[in-house]
Amino acid sequence: MxxxxxxxxxxxxxxxxxxxxFLWAQRSGxxxxxxxxxxxxxxxxxxxxxxxx
Amino acid sequence: xxxxxxxxxxxxxxxxxxxxxxxFSIDEKQFCCHGCKSVYEILADSGLCSxxxxxxxxxxxxxxxxxRFDYLSEPSILKELLDYxxxxxxxxxxxxxxxxxxxxxxxLEQLNRFNPAIHYSRVDFLKKQLVVRFDHQxxxxxxxxxxxxxxxxxxxxxxxxxxxxxxxxxxxxxVQKIAVAGFCFGNVMLLSFPEYFGLSVYEHxxxxxxxxxxxxxALPVVFFSGxxxxxxxxxxxxxxxxxxxxxxxxxxxxxxxxxxxxILTHTGAGFADTLCGLVFFLLVGKFVQQKTxxxxxxxxxxxxxxPVAVQVLTDEIEKxxxxxxxxxxxxxxxxxxxxxxxxxxLLKGKALIDFSFVTGEAVPVNKTLGEIIxxxxxxxGEAIELEVVKPVSQSYLTQLWNNEAFTRKQxxxxxxxxxxxxxxxxxxxxxxxxxxxxxxxxxNFRRGIDAFTAVLIVAxxxxxxxxxxxxxxxxxxxxxxxxxxxxxxxxxxxxxxxxTLVMDKTGTITTGNSKRIELSGELSDVQKQMVYSxxxxxxxxxxxxxxxxxxxxxxxxxxxxIEIPGKGINANIAGHQLHIGSGDLIFGYYIDTKQITRVHxxxxxxxxxxxxxxxxxxxxxxxxxxxxxxxxxxLLSGDQNxxxxxxxxxxxxxxRMHFNQSPQQKLDMIQNLxxxxxxxxxxxxxxxxxxxxxxxxxxxxVTDNVNxxxxxxxxxxxxxxxxxxxxxxxFSKDTVNIIHLSFLISLTYNIIGLSYAVxxxxxxxxxxxxxxxxxxxxxxxxxxATHFTAKRRKLI
Numbered sequence: 001m002x003x004x005x006x007x008x009x010x011x012x013x014x015x016x017x018x019x020x021x022f023l024w025a026q027r028s029g030x031x032x033x034x035x036x037x038x039x040x041x042x043x044x045x046x047x048x049x050x051x052x053x
Numbered sequence: 054x055x056x057x058x059x060x061x062x063x064x065x066x067x068x069x070x071x072x073x074x075x076x077f078s079i080d081e082k083q084f085c086c087h088g089c090k091s092v093y094e095i096l097a098d099s100g101l102c103s104x105x106x107x108x109x110x111x112x113x114x115x116x117x118x119x120x121r122f123d124y125l126s127e128p129s130i131l132k133e134l135l136d137y138x139x140x141x142x143x144x145x146x147x148x149x150x151x152x153x154x155x156x157x158x159x160x161l162e163q164l165n166r167f168n169p170a171i172h173y174s175r176v177d178f179l180k181k182q183l184v185v186r187f188d189h190q191x192x193x194x195x196x197x198x199x200x201x202x203x204x205x206x207x208x209x210x211x212x213x214x215x216x217x218x219x220x221x222x223x224x225x226x227x228v229q230k231i232a233v234a235g236f237c238f239g240n241v242m243l244l245s246f247p248e249y250f251g252l253s254v255y256e257h258x259x260x261x262x263x264x265x266x267x268x269x270x271a272l273p274v275v276f277f278s279g280x281x282x283x284x285x286x287x288x289x290x291x292x293x294x295x296x297x298x299x300x301x302x303x304x305x306x307x308x309x310x311x312x313x314x315x316i317l318t319h320t321g322a323g324f325a326d327t328l329c330g331l332v333f334f335l336l337v338g339k340f341v342q343q344k345t346x347x348x349x350x351x352x353x354x355x356x357x358x359x360p361v362a363v364q365v366l367t368d369e370i371e372k373x374x375x376x377x378x379x380x381x382x383x384x385x386x387x388x389x390x391x392x393x394x395x396x397x398x399l400l401k402g403k404a405l406i407d408f409s410f411v412t413g414e415a416v417p418v419n420k421t422l423g424e425i426i427x428x429x430x431x432x433x434g435e436a437i438e439l440e441v442v443k444p445v446s447q448s449y450l451t452q453l454w455n456n457e458a459f460t461r462k463q464x465x466x467x468x469x470x471x472x473x474x475x476x477x478x479x480x481x482x483x484x485x486x487x488x489x490x491x492x493x494x495x496x497n498f499r500r501g502i503d504a505f506t507a508v509l510i511v512a513x514x515x516x517x518x519x520x521x522x523x524x525x526x527x528x529x530x531x532x533x534x535x536x537x538x539x540x541x542x543x544x545x546x547x548x549x550x551x552x553t554l555v556m557d558k559t560g561t562i563t564t565g566n567s568k569r570i571e572l573s574g575e576l577s578d579v580q581k582q583m584v585y586s587x588x589x590x591x592x593x594x595x596x597x598x599x600x601x602x603x604x605x606x607x608x609x610x611x612x613x614x615i616e617i618p619g620k621g622i623n624a625n626i627a628g629h630q631l632h633i634g635s636g637d638l639i640f641g642y643y644i645d646t647k648q649i650t651r652v653h654x655x656x657x658x659x660x661x662x663x664x665x666x667x668x669x670x671x672x673x674x675x676x677x678x679x680x681x682x683x684x685x686x687x688l689l690s691g692d693q694n695x696x697x698x699x700x701x702x703x704x705x706x707x708x709r710m711h712f713n714q715s716p717q718q719k720l721d722m723i724q725n726l727x728x729x730x731x732x733x734x735x736x737x738x739x740x741x742x743x744x745x746x747x748x749x750x751x752x753x754x755v756t757d758n759v760n761x762x763x764x765x766x767x768x769x770x771x772x773x774x775x776x777x778x779x780x781x782x783x784f785s786k787d788t789v790n791i792i793h794l795s796f797l798i799s800l801t802y803n804i805i806g807l808s809y810a811v812x813x814x815x816x817x818x819x820x821x822x823x824x825x826x827x828x829x830x831x832x833x834x835x836x837x838a839t840h841f842t843a844k845r846r847k848l849i
Contacts, residue, residue, distance in 0.1 A: 012266075031228070033178075043158070
C-alpha cells in the first residue's frame with residue numbers, strides 16, 4: 001500500500017501544475033476580457049486585395 | 054392609430070437615422086447628412102466596406118462636424134493621456150462610447166489599414182475601450198484621434214479618466230486567493246475522506262501522513278487567502294469597531310490552531326477541510342459582491358464633462374492650453390459645440406448657449422455682449438470670444454465641488470444590517486465561548502478547551518457573512534436587467550430605507566429632448582409641405598421636431614435657404630417667402646412667454662401661428678405620485694415655475710415644489726430634509742444636481758443613455774425604466790427582508806452546532822457537514838427568494 005505515498009505525491013504535483021498554470025494565466029491578463037473574443041471569432045479574416053467589390 | 058400604408062422611409066446607410074433629404078447619396082446608398090456620407094467614403098477608399106456587412110447601420114449619426122483636437126499636440130497633455138511612451142512607440146487607451154456591435158470591433162481592429170504607423174489596436178468590448186500602439190514619429194496622437202473621429206468613433210478624452218482607474222481594481226488578486234483556497238480545499242477534502250470512512254488498523258500510518266499534508270495545505274489558505282480577514286479584523290479592532298471580520302478571523306485562527314495541535318499531538322484529525330471550505334466560500338461571497346460595471350462611471354464630476362484644453366488668444370495667436378492653467382483675464386475662443394469651461398464675459402460674437410447639461414433646459418439661450426456666461430454651457434453657432442473672470446474651480450457651477458459634501462468620506466452614510474448585527478453577534482459569541490470554558494474548567498481542563506474552541510469554530514458566522522453578498526448580488530442583477538445600475542451592493546440597503554424622494558424637473562421627470570408639440574393656427578396641406586421642406590434642411594432640434602410632427606411629406610425644392618443660428622430659417626419655396634423661427638426673427642423683438650417655447654411661422658408676410666413646445670413628463674409619473682402616503686415627494690427645479698399647475702397634479706402640495714433653485718440651494722434643501730430625520734433619495738440629471746446628489750442619502754442620476762455623461766451618484770437609472778421606480782423601492786425592501794430571513798436560517802444552524810459544541814464533543818465530521826450545508830442552504834435560499842420576489846414585483 002506504500003504506493004499511495006507515491007500516487008498522492010503525483011496527484012499533488014499535477015494539481016500544483018494546474019494551479020500555477022491558472023495563476024500564470026490570471027497574472028498575464030488572459031482573463032481580463034472574457035467577452036470580446038466571443039465576438040472576434042465570428043468575424044471573417046479577409047485580405048485587403050481580395051475584397052475590392 | 055391605424056397603420057396606413059406610407060411611402061417607405063429611407064434610412065441612412067451609415068447610422069440608420071431617417072433621411073430627411075435625398076441630397077446625400079453615393080453608390081446608390083442614402084445618407085442622412087454629410088458626416089455619415091464622408092465616413093462611408095473613407096471606408097470605401099480603404100476597402101473596408103465589410104463594416105456594413107456585419108450589422109445594419111452600425112455607425113453613429115454624424116450631424117455634427119467639427120474637429121478640435123489641436124490640444125492633443127501639447128506635450129503636457131500628451132504626458133497625461135499616454136499609458137506608455139518611448140522613442141518610437143506610444144501606447145494609449147481610449148474610451149469610445151459608440152462601441153456597440155461587431156462592426157465596431159471589426160473596424161477598430163483594422164486601424165492599421167488606414168495607417169501603417171498603427172501597429173496594433175485591440176478592443177475591449179464591455180469596457181468600450183480601445184488600446185492602440187502606434188509609432189508616434191510617423192503618426193501623432195492628434196492625427197490618430199482625428200482618424201478615429203473621421204471614421205465615426207470619437208474617443209471621450211478627459212483628464213479625469215475614472216473609468217480607466219476603477220477598472221484597475223484588484224479583483225485579480227481576489228481571484229488568485231480563491232484559486233489557491235479552492236485548490237487546497239479540494240485536496241484537503243480528498244485527504245480527509247479516509248478518516249471519515251474509517252481506517253483499518255494497519256492503515257494508521259497513512260493517517261499521520263494525511264494529517265501532515267493537511268497542515269501543509271492549510272498554511273497557504275490561512276496565510277495567503279485568509280490574510281485579508283486578519284488585517285481587516287485588526288484595523289477595525291484598533292478603531293474599536295466589531296465588524297463581521299472579527300469572528301471570522303477568530304474562527305479561522307482557532308480552526309487552524311486546533312487542527313495543528315490535534316494532528317501534531319496525534320489526538321485527532323483536525324478541521325483542515327472545514328477551514329479550507331470556510332475561507333473558500335467566504336472569498337467566493339466577496340467575489341460575488343464585487344460587481345463592477347465596466348462601462349459606467351459613478352464618480353464623474355465636472356472635470357470629465359469639461360474639455361481637456363481650451364483655445365486661448367494671446368497677441369492674436371490662438372494656442373491650446375490645459376484647463377488647469379486657465380486663469381482670470383485669459384481670452385478664450387469657443388467654437389460651435391464647445392463647452393465654456395469657466396465663468397466668462399462675452400467679448401465678441403453671437404452667443405447662443407445651450408445649458409441643457411447644467412439646467413436641463415433644452416432650448417439654447419441668447420446672451421448679449423458684456424454679459425457673464427456661466428461655465429458648463431455649450432456654444433451653438435459661430436465662434437465667440439470670452440474673457441475669463443473666474444478660474445475653472447471657482448466658477449458658479451464648479452464651486453459646488455468645494456462643498457464639504459464632496460470631501461466627506463464615502464460609504465459611511467448608513468450602517469448596513471450586517472454591521473449592526475455582527476457587533477452583537479460577536480459579543481454573544483464570546484460570552485458563550487467563555488461561558489462553556491468556565492463551565493467545564495473545574496471538572497475537565499481538556500474538555501473546557503475543546504468546548505471553547507468548538508464554540509468559536511461552529512459559530513463562525515460563515516452563513517451570515519454570505520447571506521448579504523449573495524442576496525445583494527442577486528438583487529443587483531435584477532436591477533441591472535431593468536436598466537437600473539447601482540454603484541455597489543450597499544446601495545440596495547440604502548434604497549430600502551428611503552422615505553423621501555426629491556426630484557429635479559428638466560431631464561429627470563421630463564424627457565430631455567422629446568417635447569409635446571402643438572400647432573396653434575390653421576395650415577393648409579401645401580403650407581405644411583412648405584414648412585416641412587424648409588425645416589428638413591435644418592439640423593436644429595426644433596426643426597427636426599417640427600418635421601417629425603408634420604410626418605412624412607414630399608419635399609418641395611427649396612430655392613433659397615438661410616439659417617440664422619438661434620433665430621430661425623428664411624426660405625423661398627415655389628415663389629413663397631417663408632420665415633420660421635423665434636419672435637425675434639418674425640416680429641423683430643423677443644416675447645418672453647415663459648409658458649412654452651414657440652416657433653413662429655410667417656408665409657409671404659402673413660403670420661400663420663406658431664408651434665408650441667411643452668415639456669413632456671416621463672411615463673410612470675402617475676405611479677410615482679401614488680407613492681405619496683408612504684414616501685414624501687418633493688420637486689427641486691432650477692427652472693421657472695411656469696409648469697406649476699401641471700406639476701401640482703403629481704406632487705399634491707404646493708409647498709413641496711421649489712423652483713428657481715441654484716445648485717447650492719438644492720444641496721442645502723437636501724441637508725435641511727436630512728436634519729429633520731428624513732432619509733432622502735435625490736433624482737437628478739445635470740451638473741447642477743451634483744451637490745444634491747452627493748448630499749442625499751442616495752443619489753440617482755437619471756439619464757437617457759448610460760454611456761453619456763452623468764453626474765457622480767450612487768446609482769444610474771435609465772430613463773426608460775423611470776416608471777419602475779416604485780417597484781424598485783418595494784423590491785429593495787423585500788431584499789432586506791430576505792437578508793433578515795437568511796440571517797435567521799444561519800442562526801438556526803449556529804444553534805444546532807452550538808448544542809454540540811458546548812459539550813466539547815464536536816467531531817470534525819459534524820463541522821465538515823454543517824459548514825457546507827449551511828452555506829449551500831443560504832446561497833440557494835437567497836437566490837431563489839430574490840428571484841421569486843422580483844417576479845412578484847414584475848421585475849423579471
